[in-house]
Amino acid sequence: MAGTDLTNNKKVLRIDNVVKRFGDNTVLDHISFDVHQHETVALLGASGSGKSTLMKCVNLLEQVNDGQIWLGDTDITDPSINMDKQRSRIGVVFQQFNLAARKVHKWPREKAEEKAMGLLRRIGMDQKAKEYPDRLSGGQQQRVAICRALMMEPELLLLDEITSALDPLLVGEVLEMVGELKAQGATILMATHEMGFAHDAADRIVLLRRGKIAENGSPYDVMDHPTDPETQEFFAAYNRV
Amino acid sequence: MAEKIVYEVSDIERGREEYRRKENFRSHLTSVVSSLLFVALVVVVLKNSPGWPRVKESFFSPEYFVLAWPEVVSGLFLNIRVLCVAVIGVAILGTSLALIRMTTSAVMFPLRVVARFYTTIMRGIPMVVVLYLIGFGIPGLGLFGRMDKAVLGTIAVIMSYSAYIAEVLRAGFQDVHPSQRASARSLGLTQTQTMRLVIIPQGLRKIAPALMNDFISMQKDVGLISTLGAVDAVRAAQIVVAKTYNFTPYIVASIVFILMSVPFILLNDWYSERLRKREQTGGMV
Numbered sequence: 284m285a286g287t288d289l290t291n292n293k294k295v296l297r298i299d300n301v302v303k304r305f306g307d308n309t310v311l312d313h314i315s316f317d318v319h320q321h322e323t324v325a326l327l328g329a330s331g332s333g334k335s336t337l338m339k340c341v342n343l344l345e346q347v348n349d350g351q352i353w354l355g356d357t358d359i360t361d362p363s364i365n366m367d368k369q370r371s372r373i374g375v376v377f378q379q380f381n382l383a384a385r386k387v388h389k390w391p392r393e394k395a396e397e398k399a400m401g402l403l404r405r406i407g408m409d410q411k412a413k414e415y416p417d418r419l420s421g422g423q424q425q426r427v428a429i430c431r432a433l434m435m436e437p438e439l440l441l442l443d444e445i446t447s448a449l450d451p452l453l454v455g456e457v458l459e460m461v462g463e464l465k466a467q468g469a470t471i472l473m474a475t476h477e478m479g480f481a482h483d484a485a486d487r488i489v490l491l492r493r494g495k496i497a498e499n500g501s502p503y504d505v506m507d508h509p510t511d512p513e514t515q516e517f518f519a520a521y522n523r524v
Numbered sequence: 525m526a527e528k529i530v531y532e533v534s535d536i537e538r539g540r541e542e543y544r545r546k547e548n549f550r551s552h553l554t555s556v557v558s559s560l561l562f563v564a565l566v567v568v569v570l571k572n573s574p575g576w577p578r579v580k581e582s583f584f585s586p587e588y589f590v591l592a593w594p595e596v597v598s599g600l601f602l603n604i605r606v607l608c609v610a611v612i613g614v615a616i617l618g619t620s621l622a623l624i625r626m627t628t629s630a631v632m633f634p635l636r637v638v639a640r641f642y643t644t645i646m647r648g649i650p651m652v653v654v655l656y657l658i659g660f661g662i663p664g665l666g667l668f669g670r671m672d673k674a675v676l677g678t679i680a681v682i683m684s685y686s687a688y689i690a691e692v693l694r695a696g697f698q699d700v701h702p703s704q705r706a707s708a709r710s711l712g713l714t715q716t717q718t719m720r721l722v723i724i725p726q727g728l729r730k731i732a733p734a735l736m737n738d739f740i741s742m743q744k745d746v747g748l749i750s751t752l753g754a755v756d757a758v759r760a761a762q763i764v765v766a767k768t769y770n771f772t773p774y775i776v777a778s779i780v781f782i783l784m785s786v787p788f789i790l791l792n793d794w795y796s797e798r799l800r801k802r803e804q805t806g807g808m809v
């Protein structure tokens with residue numbers, strides 16, 4: 284399934300010439316790429332290359348300095364749109380700060396509760412449904428965060444280094460969950476340092492370097508047979524670890 | 525200094541900027557227009573009310589304004605002196621109460637109960653009643669001979685406000701996340717160092733706006749010492765009113781109190797805004 288060419292599918296997300304600066308630090312310099320329906324795109328790049336920044340722009344947590352971001356047929360960088368409505372179309376799980384210190388299950392209506400319990404049961408966490416997030420382990424918190432992102436049945440799932448705080452066993456569990464979502468047809472844009480996982484799960488790899496897109500292609504082309512020397516060096520460095 | 529770099533911008537971004545500028549302008553325009561309408565409404569209602577000429581004469585008379593101004597302003601100096609002393613007193617008593625309430629040792633139990641009782645009671649009693657109790661009660665004991673009204677007023681203000689400040693401080697320090705204390709201790713800082721270098725700075729930053737707000741409200745509440753007969757700005761105004769049967773001096777008193785508090789209100793707004801920006805860097809949710 285991994286590495287499948289889905290680029291003929293409908294475009295769910297279109298990043299078009301996006302520029303993002305913090306002061307005079309240009310983090311994203313005219314970035315363009317698409318995410319198609321049912322596609323899993325892995326966003327790779329060294330630390331500080333702007334992966335999280337790009338995700339925040341897509342989720343409208345940061346305002347772009349130029350360019351457009353299209354979600355389906357909507358230009359979500361258009362200032363006249365309803366930002367909250369667009370955000371609800373995207374499910375997000377970030378590196379950290381995922382849960383407010385509130386009870387996990389906070390949906391009053393019966394149906395929502397049923398659905399939440401269903402999702403929690405799937406990850407073996409239904410016992411903890413009434414627990415406070417403070418008292419969950421990192422892996423548990425992260426899995427609950429993914430459940431929460433799925434509650435709204437989003438068109439697009441943004442996953443930003445969701446395994447960076449977990450032990451190898453939990454990494455396996457969380458990644459398995461992502462694989463399952465993918466199998467069910469979810470459209471995913473994920474930033475990760477888990478090269479093996481990116482290689483196996485992603486249909487396409489987008490590599491960021493110095494604010495530009497250095498590579499955009501299948502895991503086979505980009506990771507296994509890179510032609511660009513800097514790209515070769517980047518993956519070689521990971522393999523040495 | 526580095527020069528400001530000008531980035532090339534696409535038409536799309538220019539369009540978005542234009543839109544935001546227009547929205548901004550529209551919202552400003554709306555607020556200006558609605559304010560003008562509101563003022564116009566107030567003016568029309570006032571002008572058309574049958575008693576307006578009399579009210580105007582007795583509250584907004586220029587002659588009495590000029591007459592009362594020097595009296596009220598000289599009274600204000602007493603308020604300022606009381607305020608200065610009260611701020612120091614509140615800082616000491618309020619901090620002590622907060623620290624006592626935050627102790628955990630068993631030995632401190634009785635003091636904790638007393639502090640808890642004190643802050644609960646004091647926050648429930650109206651300021652004026654505290655003033656009466658202190659202002660007329662303490663001299664009634666006959667222990668200290670004749671006491672200055674202003675001194676008694678100051679004591680009452682300190683006692684009342686310390687209770688509020690103590691609670692604000694306590695909330696602030698206890699709100700600093702437990703992980704902060706844990707991190708500090710694991711870096712090898714002692715209990716005292718943790719308090720001084722980690723907890724107090726963060727707690728103070730959080731509650732600074734609330735503290736300043738209490739300070740501003742204290743600024744006007746020192747005017748209540750006039751109820752004891754101390755000749756402050758309010759009392760001075762009262763005296764002129766009694767002599768002239770004109771209420772303009774009260775307007776004068778209001779104006780001097782407002783003038784005194786405006787700088788601090790602006791400072792508070794500026795500081796809260798800066799704090800908000802700093803704590804939400806990058807996020808515009």
Ligand SMILES: Nc1ncnc2c1ncn2[C@@H]1O[C@H](COP(=O)(O)OP(=O)(O)OP(=O)(O)O)[C@@H](O)[C@H]1O
Binds near residue numbers: 305444
């Ligand atoms: N709010 C901010 N203000 C200023 N600079 C920022 C802000 N957020 C991010 N940056 C800068 O933007 C650059 C990209 O950061 P970003 O978090 O997107 O990197 P990343 O690719 O997610 O890295 P990592 O793999 O470590 O998570 C960094 O140089 C960072 O210093």
Ligand SMILES: [Mg+2]
Binds near residue numbers: 444
């Ligand atoms: Mg990141």
